Amino acid sequence: MANEPYSEVTNQSWGGRLMESIKGVVAGGALFIAAFPVLWMNEGCSVDTAKGLEEGAKVAISIDLSKYSNENNGKLIHGSGMATTTDTVADSQFGINLKAIKLERNVEMFQNEENVKEETSEKLGGGKETKKTYTYGTTWSSSLINSNNFKDPNAPKNPSTMPYESENWGASDVKVGDYKISSSLINQISANESIDYKSAGISIPSSISSRAKISNTEIYLGKDPSNPQIGDIRISHKVANPKEVSILGQLSGGVVGAFKTSRDTTIERLDEGTLSKEDMFAAAQKENAIMTWAVRVGGFFMMYMGLSLILKPISTLGAVVPFLGNLLGMGLGLIAGLVSFVLTIITIALAWVFFRPLLGIALLAVAGGVGFFLWKKKQEMDAKAPTTPSTSAAG
Template identity: 35%
Template sequence: MSDQYTETTSVSWFGRLRRSVGGIVFGLILLVGMVMLLFWNEGRAVTTARSLAEGAGIVSSVSADVVNQANEGKLVHVAGPVETQESLTDTAFGITTSGVRLRRNVEMYQWKETASSKTETKLGGGEETVTTYSYARDWSSVPISSAGFKQPDGHQNPPMNIESQSFQIGSAKLGAFDLQANVIGRIGGARDVPVGPDVINAVRVATGGNQPVSALDGRIYISYDPSRPRVGDYRIGYSLVPLGPISVIGEQQGTSFDAYQTVAGDKLLMVDTGIMPAEEMFADAVTGNTLLTWVLRIVGLVFLGVAFGLLLAPIGVVADVIPFLGRIVRMGTGLVAFALAALVGSITIAFAWFWYRPVLALIILIVGTGIFYGVSYLGKKREAQGGGEAAAEGG
């Protein structure tokens, strides 16, 4: 049994040209999609920023000990310990504990396929690609279908019969307030929980009683030898979001919380682990909004470059009749694609600013224009002075 499989494929120059022309359609779709993403992202950023500013200006911090009906429908900030009478139970494996959320994390030892390719352009514009498929065994939390492997023989994965699963309490209390799923589901802070030998019998029964079960390093192994696992063996661990203090910002609805609809457009329901003042929660949300805005901008610009690269790809393929000439042309089209992405992306973002933030955009435009003309004026003045001094020296 070989753990590598090599495949060599060839594409003619006409085949490459036809494929690159077909890529123009996808490039156009990607171009339109990224322009829409960049435009939408600026609007989303503005709406979220205004909503957070609105919320920060009207939120009231109230005690968790009593529900004041005067705050009904208002945006409130409440902090305190989470309490519940419910327990978390994984009935299949006999695990019972207290907390907010328990997760069973299941991994199976499986074959994985990785591929690496090396492409060489031939004289005349054709391409030859050598792809090497490598196979290795590793733990994976998702089932890997070996049916899609290039060489499935000798690399068969069994079905994954034990799955990961989450168990969450249905209700809890935050002082006098009731916590429902919309708040409970946002509570984070999960940590690994070690599992001991006391659950081995329950796991053995749950798996049919005919497989070896052991506990090692805080996890359950369904394996003959955990130190040398075989394909089809299982490794099971648990993580727990414990009961503890949380901070909530949301609309007071009766004795519970709901998302607050701002005038700016967003709904606000924020949950953080630990006791945090409202100011800090809003500051973190503002930082998160800024980070997301820049991430989406970068993603949009990168894929704009990909889109223009696809649109210009046929030029490089045509030049590939002489391979070294094709490399030079593709380098040039790559630079052009980058420049076009920067230009179109900047114009899209600028237009979005005029659309969503006209006053700020106008101020920036005026300041930018002033700086441009100021620098130009100083340059011309210095040039004129230099010319005058030269004339005086000549005289």
């Protein structure tokens, strides 16, 4: 049963807020400065990866993986086939021993969790009152929630340990067709098939089965799965059985591994299913584009957060009058956002001039042309704007 909400109220003076915001300027400056190399290097990495993939697409050859041949040794090869292994993977605690590529044990425990809601109010004179309300509920979690850190000393407690942990095991010798693949390629195979304990004929040790409720795909340690109690455990296993995959990599001594491009990037890719060489390279290019945009957005927010911290003392100075402080905060937030956006675009554009000269210069020219057009339009509008006639005194 959940406890009553627990509240904690703290007050901070205007002077304390000002000192805190001044200290934040240092962190803000570091964050702001760090955003520039992050954005710059991201463009460089993006270009290198894209060019490396283009290079790979030109030299890669598709081969029949079902028949071993060393004639393509040292080349970037593509092929599809069944990923198989003679290795066994085992979870000895639960009596599982299978010939498979991967085995995963997933463990969750029913536990208490703490949720917090924060409300802040500005006070006349620049002070700030913060009210935190803590509520407690329950959840299934794969990691231990330390209830000793709960704010309410009377909050419900969790067990101090989990009897079992999530683990995974993998085969070290995996082949696709007649060719071994590297550990990096093996790691790209997902264990996504649930083990059916009953149909697989798995014999769970009596030390566990005697106190467990075992369904087809779950081992439940507790009284009633439909009414879980704190400390109840549910366990499931997933496996990667032999499956059809497609690979890209360099063939070296019968093993397919990483191919190094002239851009100092590597190509070592595995996709599940039968994919053509063209589809695999297209997917890799798409992933590179997504990652590039993710870092661009991250760099913008680094810059925005840094500028916001740098400007924070100004809004804190105006917080003596709550309305003025809020107004300043909104205005400064808008300024930080606009400046960060412009600087992000400029940094990316300059990086393109360095890493992609033709495209970068063309984009800067277009941006300059648009800017000049808007400036000219503004000049024309100002010239056409009616002027207020001056009045002279009647005499």
